[in-house]
Amino acid sequence: MRLAYARSRRTAVVCAASLLVLASLGAARPAPAPARSCGAGAPAAGVALPGTPVPGAERQQAVCLPDLTTTALAGTPYTDTADQAGLAARGTRLPSGVPGVQVDGYFPDSSTFNATHGWRHDAQFVIRLPERWNGGLVVTGAPGTRKQYATDALISDRVLAAGFAYAATDKGNSGADFYRDGRRPGDAIAEWNRRTTQLTRAAQRTVAGFYGSAPRRTYMTGISNGGYLTRWQLENHPELYDGGVDWEGALWTADGPSLLTSLPTAVSFGQGEAGVREMTAAGFAPGSRFLWPYHQRAYWGVTQKTYRAELDPGYDPTCPGPSAGSTVEEILAACAADGAYDYASRPAAVHRAVERIALTGRIGRPLITLHGDLDALLPIATDSDVYDRMVAGQRRQSLHRYYTVAGGTHADGLYDSHPDRLRPILPCYRAAFDALTAWVERGVLPPADHTIGRPASGDVVHSCRVDS
Structure with a gap:
């Protein structure tokens, strides 16, 4: 896809200044960014950065883009729509028109499943820094065995449009053979959690250097395996986050179910x-x-x-x-x-x-869970129903809201084949994320646990209320 750029000396200079700030992040006390915009006059090609703009990264490349969303990036090296296949219903409206900086790279790793960018190197990540920043950061990990761009349409586009910085990881391994990573059983999945923690810490510092101040709020979220990561992070590293939204996270318990x-x-x-x-x-x-x-x-x-x-x-x-x-x-x-x-x-x-990878329910930050009652991969009865009881068993129910989506299934793409029986969960996820931020930032308590009914009429592809 052709990207149109306004040619101006001023915007090019602003972009260069912002990238220099990223390059300075290796210093103990990074200087405030002289500008929070990279402008629309930046070149489309990647910009090589000296230093270590993303702490701990082995390789990174940054580029100023006139639009960081999927609508503009489809067909470019800055997203991968093929890795998003089946996750969204046909006709889903996506926000667009969010200029900013994108940083792609990877952390040191010994496995090579991820061939994105021709790197053949795992622990790849993407960090997006919108020109208009609201002071927040959203972190996620890839669902299933997908890679770092898998949730661009589901999550990245909308949080960027709202002003959040965004960071996503491939979890350190990907593909159907991910189990080959590591030396002992469970190593590959354990790495997913470690890589998410690593990216969160690095992204927080990157955001601080770019904008001149640390993020006021950091949210963890994800779908499927990304939902599992959300649960695990809020249980094990609540100090890094202010809350999370878990979209049908996978449940692992030592004695079952799983x-x-x-x-x-x-x-x-x-x-x-x-x-x-x-x-x-x-x-x-x-x-x-x-x-x-x-x-x-x-x-x-x-x-x-x-x-x-x-x-x-x-x-x-x-x-x-x-x-x-x-x-x-x-x-x-x-x-x-x-x-x-x-x-x-x-x-x-x-x-x-x-x-080693099991969940406990001992969350330390507000969490909203959504799960479709027709999920045929992670059955709700042996997954989120159980996790909700686990949270209550840890006496953390005041930090948890659980919404069952009537007619929802594991992948929204199946709605296209069964519009009379299913409804997409994405609109409910977006509403849940808004409810989370209102809960954390303004003290507005979300509705109590309940089932979100499938409306008899209306635009279920784009509309959902978590209070109905």
């Missing part, structure tokens, strides 16, 4: 009423039955194989591996034993591996 307790039933799912009863007993909502054939083809087998390989590689040493194949069909055929997997009977070492 993906390893619900997915085996789905992998071996049989047709007929007996199969439906087994699925319901495993936590899958009977109303989501129309989504099961698709998830059986696209999600369940691959997901079970990948996470079981990460946390319990000794269960079937022949799967995964090169013999497992590369297509979904080949993987399912080679990993058929995953359908008989019984987490409860696995050795204590497996449970200890899960315990």
Whole structure:
């Protein structure tokens, strides 16, 4: 996509000044930024920066852009719309027209799954610094096995338009073979948490250097695995954040439930009423039955194989591996034993591996959780329902709000195929984020836990109220 730039000496000078401020961040006390705008006259090519503008980064490159949002960046090296596939409903309106600076880079890492920018280096990140800053910072990690640009349309565009700086990480490994990272079971997932903490600290310093003052508020948020990261960060590093929004975060507990307790039933799912009863007993909502054939083809087998390989590689040493194949069909055929997997009977070492990444519910900052009642990948009954009880068990319920989205499922893109049965969660997520900031910044208590009903009419792609 062609990016139009206003050619002016003044804006180019302002951009250069801002980039020099970024380059000075390695100093103990960075000088205040002489300007908070990079202007529209900057070159489209990346700008090489001396020094260490992002603390701890091994490599970084910054560029001034007339628009940091997906609408303008699609087709450029500054986002990856292919990695966003299926996450948003067709026709979702995206904010645009947010000028600023984008910094791409990576932290030192030994794995090479992420080929973005041709770097073939993991622990990649993106930091976006809007020209008009509201004093806040939003941090997220990639959902699923995706990379750092995965939530540009879902999260980045809107928070940038509201004036927040934004930072996202690939979590330190990505792709269906992420389990190959690390030396012992659980290492790869444990790295997700470490990389999110690392980026948050670095982004806070980068923001402080660029704008001349530290962020007044830092929010953690994410979808799916990004929701898990949000829960974990607010439990383990509440000092870094002011609050968070957890969009259907994955739940890990040492004794279950988790993906390893619900997915085996789905992998071996049989047709007929007996199969439906087994699925319901495993936590899958009977109303989501129309989504099961698709998830059986696209999600369940691959997901079970990948996470079981990460946390319990000794269960079937022949799967995964090169013999497992590369297509979904080949993987399912080679990993058929995953359908008989019984987490409860696995050795204590497996449970200890899960315990390393497990959640406790002991959040230290305000958290809003949203989950669709028709989620057919992370069933709400064995995920957020349980996490809500865990938070209450830690006596932290005053810090938590839990909203069930009627008709919501794991990926909003499925709404396009079933508009009569589903509703996108994104509008409710945006409303929840607004409720969080009002809670944190103005003391406006969000509504009590409840189900957000699917309206009989109206624009469900763009409209949702968390108080209805």
